[in-house]
Amino acid sequence: MKYFCIECGYNISTEIYDYSLNHFSHPLCRIHQDWIRALLWDNYTTQQTIDLYLALKTNGVPAVIEKFDGYKHIDIAIPKHKFNIEIDGMHHHYDSNQALRDLKRTYHSFRRGYFTIRVPNTLVDERLNEAVEYIIKFLNESMNQQ
Ligand SMILES: [Zn+2]
Numbered sequence: 001m002k003y004f005c006i007e008c009g010y011n012i013s014t015e016i017y018d019y020s021l022n023h024f025s026h027p028l029c030r031i032h033q034d035w036i037r038a039l040l041w042d043n044y045t046t047q048q049t050i051d052l053y054l055a056l057k058t059n060g061v062p063a064v065i066e067k068f069d070g071y072k073h074i075d076i077a078i079p080k081h082k083f084n085i086e087i088d089g090m091h092h093h094y095d096s097n098q099a100l101r102d103l104k105r106t107y108h109s110f111r112r113g114y115f116t117i118r119v120p121n122t123l124v125d126e127r128l129n130e131a132v133e134y135i136i137k138f139l140n141e142s143m144n145q146q
Contacts, residue, residue, distance in 0.1 A: 005029035006057045026054040039066070048124040049075045049087045055132045061139065069114075072105070081142045084109060084116040085135070087124060115142070 003017035004010065010029045012020070020028045024036060036054075039045040045066060053076050056063040067077035076085040092098050106116045117138070123131050 003027050005032050006054065007032040007035070024054065025051075026058055045075075046087060046089075046121070048121045051128060052076060052085065052087060052119065052124050052131070055128055056135065059132055059136060061136065069109070071108075078139065081139045082114045083139060083142060084114050086116060086118045087121060088118050089121050092118070093120070 001014070003012045003014065005012055005028050006026055007028055008031070010031075012027060012029050016030060017027050020026065020033055024033060028036065036050055039050060040047065049065065053063055053065045056076065056078075061078060062080050064077045064079060065075070067074045067079070069077070074084045075087045077083070078085075086102070088102070092102060102118065106118070109116050115138075117135070119131060
C-alpha cells in the first residue's frame with residue numbers, strides 16, 4: 001500500500017502514515033506535520049480551522065489555509081471558486097462589534113466577487129463531515145453558475 005501526503009502528494013512510509021493518522025487524523029509527510037504544528041504553536045490558527053482544512057483537502061478541494069487577501073488573513077480560501085470560509089468562536093456571535101466587523105468584511109469581499117461563509121467552531125467539532133459535504137455542494141453550484 002502506498003501512502004501520500006495530502007498537502008504535497010509526497011510518498012510517505014507506513015510508519016509516517018500511521019503516526020500522522022494518530023496525531024493529525026490525516027496522512028501528512030514530516031514537513032507538513034511540522035507545518036501544521038507551527039500553525040498551532042503560533043496560536044494563529046485554531047484546531048477547528050486545521051480540522052476543516054484537512055478534511056477539505058482529503059475531499060480534493062483546492063483549499064488554502066490562512067490566505068492573505070492584502071488586508072487580512074482568510075482562515076480558509078478556495079481561490080478557484082472565489083469562496084472564503086471563516087471559522088468563528090462564540091465571541092463572534094456574542095460581541096456585536098465583532099459581528100458588525102465580520103459583516104463589513106463579508107460585504108467588502110463580496111464586492112470583489114468573493115463569497116464568504118462563517119462556520120462556528122461547534123459545527124467543525126460536532127458535524128464536520130456534514131459541513132464538508134455542504135461546502136462541496138456550494139462549490140459545485142458555483143461551478144454550475146459560472
Ligand atoms: Zn507533505
